[in-house]
Amino acid sequence: xxxxxxxxxxxxxxxxxxxxxxxxxxxxxxxxxxxxxxxxxxxxxxxxxxxxxxxxxxxxxxxxxxxxxxxxxxxxxxxxxxxxxxxxxxxxxxxxxxxxxxxxxxxxxxxxxxxxxxxxxxxxxxxxxxxxxxxxxxxxxxxxxxxxxxxxxxxxxxxxxxxxxxxxxxxxxxxxx
Amino acid sequence: xxxxxxxxxxxxxxxxxxxxxxxxxxxxxxxxxxxxxxxxxxxxxxxxxxxxxxxxxxxxxxxxxxxxxxxxxxxxxxxxxxxxxxxxxxxxxxxxxxxxxxxxxxxxxxxxxxxxxxxxxxxxxxxxxxxxxxxxxxxxxxxxxxxxxxxxxxxxxxxxxxxxxxxxxxxxxxxxxxxxxxxxxxxxxxxxxxxxxxxxxxxxxxxxxxxxxxxxxxxxxxxxxxxxxxxxxxxxxxxxxxxxxxxxxxxxxxxxxxxxxxxxxxxxxxxxxxxxxxxxxxxxxxxxxxxxxxxxxxxxxxxxxxxxxxxxxxxxxxxxxxxxxxxxxxxxxxxxxxxxxxxxxxxxxxxxxxxxxxxxxxxxxxxxxxxxxxxxxxxxxxxxxxxxxxxxxxxxxxxxxxxxxxxxxxxxxxxxxxxxxxxxxxxxxxxxxxxxxxxxxxxxxxxxxxxxxxxxxxxxxxxxxxxxxxxxxxxxxxxxxxxxxxxxxxxxxxxxxxxxxxxxxxxxxxxxxx
Numbered sequence: 001x002x003x004x005x006x007x008x009x010x011x012x013x014x015x016x017x018x019x020x021x022x023x024x025x026x027x028x029x030x031x032x033x034x035x036x037x038x039x040x041x042x043x044x045x046x047x048x049x050x051x052x053x054x055x056x057x058x059x060x061x062x063x064x065x066x067x068x069x070x071x072x073x074x075x076x077x078x079x080x081x082x083x084x085x086x087x088x089x090x091x092x093x094x095x096x097x098x099x100x101x102x103x104x105x106x107x108x109x110x111x112x113x114x115x116x117x118x119x120x121x122x123x124x125x126x127x128x129x130x131x132x133x134x135x136x137x138x139x140x141x142x143x144x145x146x147x148x149x150x151x152x153x154x155x156x157x158x159x160x161x162x163x164x165x166x167x168x169x170x171x172x173x174x175x176x177x
Numbered sequence: 178x179x180x181x182x183x184x185x186x187x188x189x190x191x192x193x194x195x196x197x198x199x200x201x202x203x204x205x206x207x208x209x210x211x212x213x214x215x216x217x218x219x220x221x222x223x224x225x226x227x228x229x230x231x232x233x234x235x236x237x238x239x240x241x242x243x244x245x246x247x248x249x250x251x252x253x254x255x256x257x258x259x260x261x262x263x264x265x266x267x268x269x270x271x272x273x274x275x276x277x278x279x280x281x282x283x284x285x286x287x288x289x290x291x292x293x294x295x296x297x298x299x300x301x302x303x304x305x306x307x308x309x310x311x312x313x314x315x316x317x318x319x320x321x322x323x324x325x326x327x328x329x330x331x332x333x334x335x336x337x338x339x340x341x342x343x344x345x346x347x348x349x350x351x352x353x354x355x356x357x358x359x360x361x362x363x364x365x366x367x368x369x370x371x372x373x374x375x376x377x378x379x380x381x382x383x384x385x386x387x388x389x390x391x392x393x394x395x396x397x398x399x400x401x402x403x404x405x406x407x408x409x410x411x412x413x414x415x416x417x418x419x420x421x422x423x424x425x426x427x428x429x430x431x432x433x434x435x436x437x438x439x440x441x442x443x444x445x446x447x448x449x450x451x452x453x454x455x456x457x458x459x460x461x462x463x464x465x466x467x468x469x470x471x472x473x474x475x476x477x478x479x480x481x482x483x484x485x486x487x488x489x490x491x492x493x494x495x496x497x498x499x500x501x502x503x504x505x506x507x508x509x510x511x512x513x514x515x516x517x518x519x520x521x522x523x524x525x526x527x528x529x530x531x532x533x534x535x536x537x538x539x540x541x542x543x544x545x546x547x548x549x550x551x552x553x554x555x556x557x558x559x560x561x562x563x564x565x566x567x568x569x570x571x572x573x574x575x576x577x578x579x580x581x582x583x584x585x586x587x588x589x590x591x592x593x594x595x596x597x598x599x600x601x602x603x604x605x606x607x608x609x610x611x612x613x614x615x616x617x618x619x620x621x622x623x624x625x626x627x628x629x630x631x632x633x634x635x636x637x638x639x640x641x642x643x644x645x646x647x648x649x650x651x652x653x654x655x656x657x658x659x660x661x662x663x664x665x666x667x668x669x670x671x672x673x674x675x676x677x678x679x680x681x682x683x684x685x686x687x688x689x690x691x
Contacts, residue, residue, distance in 0.1 A: 042361025042370070044300045072300040075363050075370060077259070081301035083292060091291035092266045093301055 012126055012170035020109035021175075023051060025128050025168050028105065031071070031080065031097040035132060039073035039080070046070055046085075047130055049108045053115060054125040057169065062124060063114040069104045115175065125171030132165060214274050214282040218249045221281035227268070227288035234264055241286070249274075249282055255367065258286060267291055269304045296338040300361075303336040307372055308364035312348075314355065314376030321351060331372060336361070341372065348374055354534065384494040385443040385451040386532075387416060395427055395606045395688030399613040403427035403606075414444040422459060427605045429598050430467055430614070430621040433484065435459035443492075453504075454489040463513070466619035477620055478520070478562055478594050481510035490526065502528040505558060510596060522596040523558035524566075527551045546572040552599065564593030568601075568625075583631040590649075591623035601625035603646045603656075606686045610642050611658030611673030613684070622646035624653070631664070638664030638671075660684075667691050 013024040035045055052064040068085040074093060080100035081093035084107050092103055105128070115124070223244045230238055237260055244254075251272075258270040268288045275283040289297075296303040310328045312320060320328075324347055331341065341359055348357045355376040362371045387409070394404045404423035409416050418439040426432035437457030445452055463471075463480050471477055490504025508522040528550040535543040549569045554560040568589035575582045589601055600621030604614035608627050627644035639661040647653040660673030670687040 042300070042302050043359065070298060072302060074301045075361060076305065076367055077262075081291065081297075083298040085298075089292040089298060090267070091298060093269070093291060094263055094266045 011168055012128065014126055014173050016112055016175060019112050021053070021112055021115065022106055022109050023126060023128055024102065025105055028101055028128070028130065028166060028168065030130055030132065030166065031101055036097070039071060042073070042075055044070055044072040045132060047104060047132055049104065050127075050129040050131075051108045051110060052127040052129070053110060054127060054169075054171070055122075057125050057171065059125065062116070063110050065108060065110045067108045069107070071100060071104075112175070123172030123174050125169060126173060127167060127169040129167040130165055214249055214276055216249050216251055218280070218282045220244050220247055220249055221277050221279075221283050223284045223286065225286045225288065227290075228261070228265065228270075232265065233261065237261065237264065244284065249284070254284060254286075261286065261288060269297060269301075271304070296336070299338045300336075302361050302370055303338050305336065305364075305368050305370040307331045307334055307336050308366075308369035309371050311371065311373045312376070313373055314378075315352060319352065320348065324348065324351060328374070336370065336372065345374060348376070352376060354378060383443060384448040384497050385492050385500060387441055387443060388418075388439065388453065390691065391420065393427070393688060393690040395690075396686065397427070397606050397613075398685040400426055400605065400615070411441075415440075415442045417441075420457070424462075426464070427607070428602075430600055430602050430619070431480070431484075431597055432462045432464065433459035434462075435484075449494045451492040451494075452490070453492070454487070457484075457486045457488075459484045459486075461513070464615050464619065466615040470618075470620035474620065476594075477600075478596055480513045480597060481520070482513045482516055483511040484598065485509045485511075488526070498531055498533040500530045500532075502526070502530070506552065507558065508596065508598070520561040520596070521559055522554065522562045522564075522599070523560035524552040524554045524564075525558070527553075542574075542576045544572075544574040546570075554593070562594045562596055564591060564595035564599065566591045566595055566599050579635045581633040583629065583633075585627070585629040587625065587627045589625045592649075595623065597621065601646050603627055603644050606669075606688060608642065609644050609656060609658055610640065610660055610671065610686065611675045611682075611684050612656055612678075614646075617656065618646045618648075622648050622651075624649055626655075633664050636663050636665045638662065640664075640671075640673075642673075 011026045015022050015024070030047060031039065038045055046068060047070075048066065048068045050064065050066050053062040054060065055062060070083045070085055072081050073079075074081055077094060079094045080097060081091065082095065082100050082103055083089055083091040084104075090107065095103060108128070223241050225233075225241065230241070233241070237257065240257060244257075254272045258272050261270040262268060265288070268290050270286055270288045273285045273287055275285065277283055291297045291301070294303075310331050312325075312328070317325065324344070327347075328344055331337065331344075345357045345359050349355065355378055358375045358377065360373040360375055362373065364370050390407045390409070391405045392407045394402070396402050401424070403425045405420065405425050406423075407418050407420045409418040411417055418437075418441070420437040420439065422434050422437075424432055424434055435458050437455055437459075439453060439455040441451070441453045443451035460483055461481055468480065471480060486506065486508045488504060488506045490502050492500050492502040494500045504526045506522075506524045506526050510520045510522060512518045512520070528548065531545070531547040533545055547570065549567070552564075552566040554563050554565070566589070568587065570585070570587035573582075573584045591599065591601070597620070600623065602614045602618065602621045603609040603625065604612035604617045608629070609617070614621075625644070625646045627642075627646075629640060629642045629644075631638055631640035639659070641657070641659050643655060643657045645653050645655045656678075657676040658673055659676055660671050662671030663669060664671065668687075668689045671685070673684045673686065674681055
C-alpha cells in the first residue's frame with residue numbers, strides 16, 4: 001500500500017511506504033561539530049532517535065518508536081558507516097554525512113497500523129528527536145567524594161543541546177487515499 | 178599433489194565461505210600474509226567469497242573474470258574491492274592471496290556483512306590492520322610493562338574493539354587521575370591504522386587544587402552541634418566561596434559563628450601559580466572550662482569577642498605534587514573583657530604541601546599527603562602578639578577495593594604569645610576521638626602530637642587514636658582512644674572511648690562533611 005504522500009510541513013516530510021510511516025527531516029544535521037570531530041578521530045558515536053506521532057502540537061501521543069544507531073567514519077574510504085542497533089541489525093557504509101543522516105531517519109518508522117483511524121481521519125503531528133548520549137568517562141574513585149562544588153558543577157554544566165540532541169516537530173499531516 | 182590442492186581449494190571455497198564473517202577474513206589474512214606475492218605475479222584464478230557473483234554489476238563481474246591469467250596488480254584489486262563495497266554498502270571486502278606451487282597466485286575477494294560482525298558494527302575501522310599503537314599524554318614508562326606488551330600485541334592484527342576498550346579501561350585503572358580516550362588515524366599505507374591511547378588529566382590532578390570544602394554538620398555528645406557551610410561558585414580556574422559557620426567548636430578552642438568570603442584562582446597565567454584571599458568575621462563564645470583555664474593562666478593571651486581575619490596568599494607548584502604557599506594572616510581580635518579594645522595578631526604564613534598518589538594495580542591506590550606550615554608574627558605587620566607556630570602533618574591512605582587504611586601523624590609547637598585561635602587542641606570529632614578537648618586542655622596547648630590509625634571496610638570502620646596536647650612548661654600526657662562505627666568520606670556515626678582514662682566515658686559522634 002502506497003499512500004499519496006509525502007505531505008510537506010516546514011522541515012519535516014512524511015511518507016507511507018509499504019505498511020510503515022517514514023519521516024524525512026531537513027536540517028537535522030547531527031553529523032557536525034564535535035560529533036564529526038569524534039568520528040573523524042576514528043571513534044564511534046551512538047545516536048538515539050525518538051519518533052512520536054501526536055494528535056496536535058505538543059498533544060497526546062498516538063504512537064511512538066525509538067531506534068538507536070551506531071556511526072563510525074571509515075578513515076580510508078572517507079565515508080560514514082551506520083548500523084541500526086537492535087534485534088534485526090542493518091548496516092550500511094560508504095555514505096556521505098547527509099546520506100548517513102537520511103539513512104538513520106529512514107530507518108526510524110512507525111507501523112501504519114499503530115496510527116489507527118485517528119491519523120487517517122484527522123490530521124496528526126510528528127515529532128522527531130535525536131539524542132547523542134554522552135560517552136565521557138565517569139569520575140574515578142578519587143573523585144567520588146561528594147562536595148557542594150560537585151553538586152553545583154553537575155547542576156550548572158552547560159548543556160550542549162546543539163550537538164547532543166535536537167527535536168523537530170511539524171504538522172498537520174493526513175493519511176488520505 | 179595437484180589433486181590434493183584442488184581438494185583443498187574446494188574445501189576453502191565451500192559453503193561456509195558463502196557466509197564468511199570478518200573474522201574469517203582476519204584468519205585468512207593471517208595465513209595469507211605468510212607469503213606475499215609480488216605485483217606482476219600471474220593470477221591463476223579469482224574467487225569471490227561471501228557474495229554471489231551474480232549480485233555484482235556486469236561490468237564488475239567482467240573485470241573480475243578478466244583478471245585470470247593477468248599479472249597481479251594490488252591497486253587494481255583494491256579498487257575492485259572498493260567497487261564491490263560501493264555496489265553493496267552493507268558489506269566489507271578484502272583481497273587475499275594464496276601462492277600456488279607453480280609460482281602463480283590465487284586471488285580471493287573475501288566479502289563479509291558488516292552487521293554480522295560486532296566489531297565492525299561498533300566501528301567500521303576495525304576492518305583495518307593496526308600498524309602502531311601509541312600512548313600520548315603521559316610518558317610511556319608510566320604504564321606498566323605488562324600493559325604496554327598487551328598494547329603492542331594489537332599491532333599486526335585487525336583492531337579488536339573489545340580488547341582496545343579493555344586496554345583503555347586498564348590504562349585508566351593504572352592512572353586513575355587521568356581519563357583515556359582511544360583515537361584512530363590512518364596508517365602509512367592503505368588498510369593500516371594507527372591507534373592512539375590519549376591520556377588527559379582529570380580534575381583531581383590539577384597542579385593547584387582549590388581549598389578543600391569545610392562544610393560539615395557534626396554532633397559530639399560532649400560538645401554539642403557544630404556547623405559550617407561552604408558555597409563555592411565559579412569555574413575551573415577561579416571561584417568565590419561564601420562560607421558560614423554556626424556555633425562551630427569542632428576545630429578550635431573557641432566557638433565561632435560568622436561568615437567568610439574567599440576568592441581563589443588556581444591559574445594565574447600558568448597552572449603552576451595561584452592566589453587566594455579570604456576575609457572572615459566571626460563572633461566568638463567561650464566554654465566555661467576555657468574561661469576558667471584562661472583565668473588560671475595569665476600567660477595565655479586573652480579571649481576575644483570577635484575575630485576579623487584577612488588572609489591573602491600566593492601558591493606556586495614546582496611539580497604536580499609539591500606546592501609552596503606564602504602569604505600573611507591579619508587578624509583583629511576585639512577584647513571580650515574590655516571592648517572595644519582590640520589586639521592585632523598578624524603573621525607571615527609559609528606553607529609547603531606534598532600530595533602524591535600511586536596506582537599500583539587496577540584496584541590499589543595509595544596516597545601520601547604531607548604539609549608543614551610556619552606562621553610567624555612580624556613587627557612590620559604591627560602585630561600586638563609575638564609568636565611563632567609550627568605545624569607538620571603526614572597522612573597516608575591505602576585503598577584496595579572496599580578496604581581502606583588511614584594513618585595520620587601531626588606535630589606542632591608554638592613559641593611566644595599566640596592568639597587562642599592558633600593554639601592546638603585535640604579531642605573532637607576528628608582527633609583523639611573519645612576524649613573531650615574541654616577536659617584535656619580547655620585552653621588548648623602550645624605543643625601537640627597526634628596520631629591515628631583507621632581501617633574501613635566499605636562504610637564500617639574502626640580506629641585507634643593517640644596523642645597529646647600540652648604546654649611547654651606543663652606535663653605531657655599521652656592519651657589513647659579507640660572506637661568503631663559507620664565511617665565514610667562524607668559521613669560518620671561512631672562510638673569512641675578513651676583507653677587510658679580513669680573512667681570509661683563513651684563518646685558518640687555523628688555528622689556529615691561535604
